[in-house]
Amino acid sequence: MKFDFGPVAPTAGTTGAQGAVSAADGYVKVTPETMYTKAAGYGFDDDGRVYAKDRGEPAGLRQDFCIPLGAVFAVDVPNGTHRVSVLLGDEIADTETTIKTNAGRLVLNKQRTLAGQFVRASFSVWVTNGQLQLAFTGLAPRINAVEVEAAPSACTIFLAGDSTVTDQPADGYPYAGWGQMLPLFVKQDAAVANYALSGRSSKSFISEGVLDTIWSVIKPNDYLLIQFGHNDQKPDEERRTEPFTTYKETLLRYIDGARERGAIPILVTSVQRRFFEEDGTLRDTHGDYLTAMRELAKEADVGLIDLAARSKTLFEQLGPEGTKALFMWLAPGEFINFPDGAEDNTHFQQKGGIEVARLVYEELKRLKLQPLNMFLR
Incomplete structure (x- = not known):
């Protein structure tokens, strides 16, 4: 055409x-x-x-x-x-x-x-x-x-995750997930299939059938990036998992399912929230969920993008004021979709989505997975 x-x-x-x-x-x-x-x-x-x-x-x-x-x-x-x-x-x-x-x-x-x-x-x-x-x-x-x-044979990078990853709607601009910005760093022979959804945990993503949708279309030599943790902390039964038991067990279902279909799973630790201590260091709000995912990556011999560590370094370099340009800290009247402004320490505006996607891209390059490395800009 x-x-x-x-x-x-x-x-x-x-x-x-x-x-x-x-x-x-x-x-x-x-x-x-x-x-x-x-x-x-x-x-x-x-x-x-x-x-x-x-x-x-x-x-x-x-x-x-x-x-x-x-x-x-x-x-x-x-x-x-x-x-x-x-x-x-x-x-x-x-x-x-x-x-x-x-x-x-x-x-x-x-x-x-x-x-x-x-x-x-x-x-x-x-x-x-x-x-x-x-x-x-x-x-x-x-x-x-x-x-x-x-391009049916093109490599596809599937994303499973939460609101920090998902595609945000046009009427929410400048609100953006890092998965929405990731195609900027991918060459023409690969596509990004972003199935991440706001509010989901590793558990509810499965119970709502979203993972089954991925299983129905993923093919050998595709990749599955998995970032959960923000909502696994929530107290409701539909989403709650415990770091060293049900969280690891649930993530293992993603890993095993991808491998059974000839795809390559990659774990991604949760991107940090924008909470600073008085000394300017970033406060960790994910705790044992980060430790558990790092352990699982070693136990299951699966690639790991430590986005928590990378984003901590980036956010601390920018500091409490500089990070406002990445997160949904908007002045009243600054954006037409948010006339009253916003102060959100979890979600990104487009600039932040791009910068976090860049961290993911850099870590993917570091993993040197083939043929994925050939598809990255």
Whole structure:
């Protein structure tokens, strides 16, 4: 599926699904008037603003483009992994484009091009609802072309976890989980499938059937990252586990289940909360759950990302004030979705999600797991 973006330009002998418009050979023309319909199976949503320009040169895909301001371009595709390539640029103007895919997963962040420069970026997307979505923002966004192809053999990195990992909705921006930002650090031959959900513990994630959903689609040589602990501490029976008994026993079900299916499990200790002692050191709020996971990693001979230790170091370097830029500490009126502001010491805004995802990425590189290491930027 190939799409050429630009203004309506009637031309003899070329007819696209939306009318008589010009398009590069083998491509379907998409204009600002190309609204998504089920019949066509592609198009822009009606929430954003889309404009278009034709620079007249150079010929082909670089000649014209759309300017998607807060717009989403949707394409109906089968569930599974799809590789997406985008062409971005402008012959006479500098550009800046950010792209998020389904559920707000960040794949391209503030991509700059100079006047006359064009960039082709590729990434893989895990689709579960029958539709690929590309959400565009940026100071001066451009989209010249999009190509989509099924990639069933691509490596998939599955995430099981809680609200610090999960995909937060667009209307919650800047609220973001680190799993939502992880695609930024993954090459085009791998996709991130984020099944983490707010409020879940290692126990409730299983009892609610979410782990079974992962088991139904994970394949040999995929990876499963497992971060639980925040909600295993909660007192309710549905979520509570005890560190050295039921917590370790429950996590072992994830490890064994992944291995039975030929996938590779990786344990991730819980990212730290933003609680500081008077001397500026970070207060540990997870206690024995961290010790238990570290023990289990050795006992089960499974890879471990000690995100608790890495995030402790990062947060202490930034200090009580600096960490506010990572967590959901928002001033009243700073973000439209939080008019009254927020003071949250557990959850991240997008900048924090990116920085914690970077820690996870660095630890994955340190583990030197193959072929995963080849799929990391």
